Amino acid sequence: MESPVAPSSTVSAVKTPARWWRAWWRSLSPTRQDRFAALAPVASVLMFLAAIVASFWYLRTEEVEREKEALRRDVEYAQQRVRLRLLERQEQIMRIARDLSNQDVERADFGSRAEPLISQYPELQAITWIDERRRIRASHAAPAVTSSQLRVGGEVLKPGETTNLFNAVRDLQQPLYSQPTATEGESAPLLQLQVPLSPQGKFGGVVLAEYSIDSLLRYGTPTEVLARYAVTLLDGNGRTLAGTPLPPRTNALLPWTTKANQYEIPVSPVGNGLVMRAQAYRTSLGVVGSGLFWLVGTLSVMTAWMLIATWRHTRRRLQAQEALVAETNFRRAMENSILTGMRALDLEGRITYVNAAFCQMTGWTEAELVGQTPPYSYWPEGEYESLHANLRDELSGKTVPGGFQVRVRRKSGTLFDARLYVSPLIDARGHQTGWMTSMTDITEPNRVREQLTASHERFTIVLEALDASVSVAPLGSEELLFANRLYRQWFGSQTSGHLQLVAQAGVLPTSYSSGGMDDEDGLMGLPTDSLTSARSENAEIYLPDLGKWLEVRSRYLNWVDGRLAQMVIATDITPRRQAEEQAARQAERAQSVSRLITMGEMASSVAHELNQPLTAISNYCSGMVSRIQGGQISEEALLTALQKTAHQAQRAGQIIQRIRAFVKKSEPNRTLADVHEMVSEAVELADIELRRHNVHLTHYVAARLPQVMADTILIEQVLINLMKNGAESIAQAHRPPSGRSVELRVVPRHVDGRGVIEFSVQDTGKGLAPEVLAHLFEAFFSTKSEGMGMGLNLCRSIVESHQGRMHAENLYNGSEVTGCRFSFWLPLATAADATINSAATSTPRTIA
Structure with a gap:
């Protein structure tokens, strides 16, 4: 009895989700069902494309990991080979150091011990014996060593990296390697090994072995590693000491550059100062470089594009229907909300349509107005003839582009001014079915226009009464836009006076700020912003024809018609200039009086100054007269006395001349x-x-x-x-x-x-x-x-x-x-x- 019940409950559990999905689908609107039906194929195509991309990406990752593991293994193998080679050379150098410490090798035999090592092992460039005072006892170098790197016997080590390593070896009493550093503009650096000498337990110097890093890379690295990778040796700062690194590679299928795989490891026993790095380009094309990926992706995109295009076409048809309904509602709402009255007449003059604004202006309802024939109820009594004439012109097509002004009567009996604009009413087939008229209330604009006219009259009266000449003329034209009474009295009604003031005052535009073509005046090509915003310029000129001094001020402005114009204001300043000239003349006289007063105060001093040369002249003359009368003067003494007398006279004359020039100066x-x-x-x-x-x-x-x-x-x-x-x-x-x-x-x-x-x-x-x-x-x-x-x-x-x-x-x-x-x-x-x-x-x- 229990066995039949279990299958029944299982079937019910399976069918329940299906019935739920069916009920949910039926609950959707047709529009939403269409959307989901169109999106399901697109989603399936996108999921298929994602699965393909994920598969390719997984294979690509596995291949990259295998390449990196092979690179790591080969670099560690090459590092061990280089390390063993360095240890072998270190052991040989230590044997030489031990023999030197035991005094088994003399200075003359040092070269014979070093030469076989240098010739047998290319990485060894030089072996040097240095005593405890840093003096070079003996040195042997390979022919490839440059002259700047040679060490000469008898010299003392110069301060630098070698002396620092020397001090460290002396303190630690064990072999040490240097940390080579790449320097621009110098020869290739050498790796140094210093082994201490310990004769009788004391520090007796070092044996310095110098390695060529390039040769160490070339001969110490296995050939198969060099053939497979780009191997380089770097210093502690990442600069290249030997080898050539790989540059980033540009893939023809990709718009960007890809970096090569690389692995770095320090070289023992040198430590972090010498790092081996190997680089290799990736051999696989990756996901994007696979042709199968592009084929699958292209087919998936095309399928998705066709499904989306079909769905969008269906949506556009639905949107067009919705837009048509919305446009109809919008136009109806716009007609009912605008303040301009709209009225439609058929070809016989019968009113067929009025909007809410027209009804609000006139006070009559739409039912009262539609169907009326002339005379209309909103026509004022007593103006029927003129309004009938306007209607006949309107129905015959004699419309005025700027509209015409009429008076309209409200239902309450009040009148207002309105302007009517008429245009043909064309149906969908292109046939004219009547006339559409728009009506605007212009009562307030007419009132404002009257006020502006009165204000303009007052402005003109003020300008006419000014004691200054005011004129306005457009740039690049001889037309005179405005001239007040005083200008016409001085220059007449021509532009010549305006141009004469502008030319003599020098207020012509000379420089303008650079701007676009939209900011330029159509006549002159001058930028309006920089001129109209400029400050006024003042200049004082004299017009012989008028016999007057004028103060001229200029300003650029935009005239009422949009043209760039120049306003010139000229004020008669002849009385002021005459007063200034009189003040200047008085100032000159004051300066002359001041100089006379100064010389009057200095009169006693000047008299004393003149008294000296005059007294000397009198003494010279008296002496010469007495000596001539006594016959006691020679011709040479007489000449000398006369020269001194002339010098004193010249001195007195110069004093008088300078005082006269100082006092008489007036201009x-x-x-x-x-x-x-x-x-x-x-x-x-x-x-x-x-x-x-x-x-x-x-x-x-x-x-x-x-x-x-x-x-x-x-x-x-x-x-x-x-x-x-x-x-x-x-x-x-x-x-x-x-x-x-x-x-x-x-x-x-x-x-x-x-x-x-x-x-x-x-x-x-x-x-x-x-x-x-x-x-x-x-x-x-x-x-x-x-x-x-x-x-x-x-x-x-x-x-x-x-x-x-x-x-x-x-x-x-x-x-x-x-x-x-x-x-x-x-x-x-x-x-x-x-x-x-x-x-x-x-x-x-x-x-x-």
Whole structure:
């Protein structure tokens, strides 16, 4: 009874999952069933392709592991061969060292013991006997050793790697190998073995054996290993000592490079300082290089592509149906949401369609409007004739591209302005079935336009009333876009006045920032951004035709039609220029007066200075007269006395001439001036006044100073004034004779990145109070009871007119004021200044 029950339960358990999958499949929508039906073949093809790739990858991994294991085994075998060869050579070197320690081998016999070893074993390059003082007793080398690596008997080891190994062998008393290092530009390094000598238990030197690493690789490595792999010997830093490594190989089937298999192992007994590495290219093509893989992959991709293409074609048809429904709903929603009223008329003028915006504008519903014929309910009473005429033009096809403006009546009786645009209504077969009209409420735009018109009128009135000429003209054209009243009064209604202002003021565009072609003006090819964002430029010009001085300002702007234009504003500044010229003339007279006052203050000193040559002339003349009357003078003595008299007269004349030139100078004349000559003239005039105050004057002028563009008399006036003020400050401070000095220094400097000449006058007076420093250069400010307060103000004006700056400061010794220093600088002359000076000197000038 139990046996039939078990099979029944098993069948029920098997059928349950199948029924579950069937129920799940039937619960899906047809669209989702189509998707799963299309994806199942694609998934199976992709799984098959993945299985093929995994199989190829597994075989490839197994083959690579076999190649690596064979490489590891062969490298370890080669390392053992090299190790045994080194141990054999080490044993032979140790026998030589033992015989040397026991004194069984003399110095003369050392070469006979070393020569057979070097000739028999190619890797041995040299054997050297070195005593305990690092002196070479004997050495024998192979012919292949370079001259730089030879060791000569009697020399001492140079500091370096060999001496370091020598010290280690001496300390450890056992054979040691060096750690060879590859160096660029030098010969191939040698592997060194040093075996200690121990005569009677003491350290007696070493036997140095040097191996060629290249020969050790060539003769120590088995031939079958060298034939199968690229074997190289490396140092501890991974640099190649012998052999040639394999470069990365580029596979023709792959777009990247592949590295070769390699294995490294240290060479005993040298240790990590000498590493053997073997490399070999992989012999298999791998998964990607297999033709069968590409065939299976191509077939799988093509099958999957065809299945996906069929599925996508089905999806596109469904999407097109959904898009059509969505487009219909979107257009209906768009028509109901736009603020522009839409109205459709048939060919007889009957309304066949209105949208929600049209109904909202007029106040009538769609049911009330559809089916109406002219006159429509939204036409204002009293305008039927004009509206009928517009409708006849509309139905006959006489439409205006820009639309036309009408008045529309709402259901509430109010009126508003609207603009109508008419276009033909074409059906799907290309036949016209009526006219489509769009209506826009323009009541608010009309109000804004009226306000703009009023604002433009006010703007025009303001510009017409300006006391400046305003004109606007496009670049590259002689059209005058705008001109106010004063411009028309000066130049008329032509562009010639605008162009004349632009040309004389020099405000034409000269450089522009580079930009794309989209940023260029269509007429001139000028970039609009760089010009319209530029700041206005000011220039002052004189127009002989008008007899006026004008200040011209220019700015680039985009005109209302999009063209790049230039606006020029010209202001009459003739009264201001006349006032400036009068002020300049007064300043010149003030400078002359200041020089006269200075010379008046120096009059007693000048008289004393002239008294000396005049007294000498009188004495010479009196002496000559008395000696001639007494007949006690010879012709030679008379000639000498006359020469001295002429020299004193010439000296007096020079003093008078220099004072006259200083006082009479009135017209500024800037020329290329020599600093040395200018300072010498000022020092000679000021030294008279300084000696009167018992003040010692010293001056230093740097050698080979370049020229400056200056008026020499004005700069001499500044220097004399500063030195005179310094002498007066010392006199007021009652300094002792040893502390009464004024120093003038002239040196080159750099200020704000340009070269200048700095003049400084330093005295040992009592300095300046802080409240005096604050007002020092102001006009009519003076610390002297009889002073006018114009000297330093004129000095600063003269310096600033030469593009220079003046500065004053106290000198301190700790907290004590020990004097004052006035300094100013003048810029160096430029090439343009030299050109102007040459042109000025070539033109004759008449100076009174």
